[in-house]
Amino acid sequence: MSYLETLINGLLLGGLYGVLGLGLALVFGVMRVINVAHGEFIVGAAFVALSVTSLFPGMPPLIAIVPVAAIAFVMGYVFQTILLNKVVRGGDMLPPMLITFGVSIVVRNLMLARFGSNPTVLRTGPIAQESFSVAGIHIGLLPLVTLAISVLLFSALQYALVRTAFGRMIRATADNPDIVRLMGVNPKRIYAVVMGIAFVMASIAGILLAMRTSFSASSGVDRILIAFEVVVLGGLGSIWGALLAGVMLGVVQLMSFQFDANSGLLYAHLTFLAFLLTRPNGLMGAKS
Structure with a gap:
């Protein structure tokens, strides 16, 4: 695989990594809550999608x-x-972090009891093998669709937060919940809607990830690790920063395979650590 082809595939993988952290970034940006159970919710959504497609044979996972x-x-x-x-x-x-940590343990064990510990796959049909060539560079259709969905999600969320009345209400609640309460807004209801949106983002991430790789009831730990790195590297609470960080980690991961085929996510983790030491506020955060 050429370096240019590896770079392009890294960009496509990075779009998926960005979506993994999108819901986490939204919740932290609005409520300053670190949802430790985010990885389990991603995997749980993959199992729900597996159940739905089993009930309706022939249903494409994207539907x-x-x-x-x-x-x-x-x-x-x-x-x-x-x-x-x-x-x-x-x-x-601390209190919400402890609550979500406890929930993550409960959800993981519920999935183990229901689905077992063996890895499974979400069958995607022909789209998983389809590809096309541009100037001799092979590009998979599924990774390209994943990137398109990722950009659409980021754009839609950014538009909703900046251009809509409800988005301005969310940002005002994030800035000062006591003030918006004086304006007749219930912050707890806003938080509930935001968490619902974050769960939607996690569910889409879970399905997109399950379409590309196997998963099991214990896969949440790996997912939350990537999600945390994306959120922190992008800049806590930054929406577009999460996408940029995901792309960076995806490119680093695949480029590292050119000289170390067994590295896995090692160099992506090292890149995260290097940026954490030199720019702790993230790519889109203010300089220290």
């Missing part, structure tokens, strides 16, 4: 995004309303 996303929004709204709204107060990040 399954619609019902799975709807289920994810309801679950996120209920999760925030019943659990996190009781402990999100005063900017103290």
Whole structure:
């Protein structure tokens, strides 16, 4: 594989990595909550998609995004309303972090009990093998579709936050929930909607990832690690920063295979560490 082809495939993989951290970045940016269970929700969405496609044989996984996303929004709204709204107060990040850590353990064990520990795959059909060539460079159709969906999600979320009245309400709540309460806005309801949207992003990430690789009930740890790196490297709470960080990690990972085929995510992790030491506020954050 040429370096140019590797670079292009790294960009395509990076779009997926960006989506892994998108919901996490949104929740932290609005509520200053670190959702430790984010990886389990990603994997859980993949299992829900597997169940949906099993109930309706022949349904493409991309179509399954619609019902799975709807289920994810309801679950996120209920999760925030019943659990996190009781402990999100005063900017103290420890209580919600402990709650989500406990939830991650419970969800992981529930998935182990229901689906077992063996890796499984989400069958994608012909799209997984289809590709085309541009100037002798082979580009997979599924990675390209994944990148397109990633850019669409980032653009839609950015537009909603900046250009819509509800988005301005979300940003105002993130800045000062006490002030918006005086304007008749219920911050807890805003938080519940934001968590619902974050669950939708996690569900889409889970389906896109399951279409490209196998997964198991214990895969959440790997997913949350990448998601955290994307959020921190991009700049805490930065939407476009998460996409930029995902692209960087994807490119580094695939380029490293050119000289170390067994490296896995090693050099991507080292890149994250290097930036953390030299620019702790991230790519889109203010310089220290």
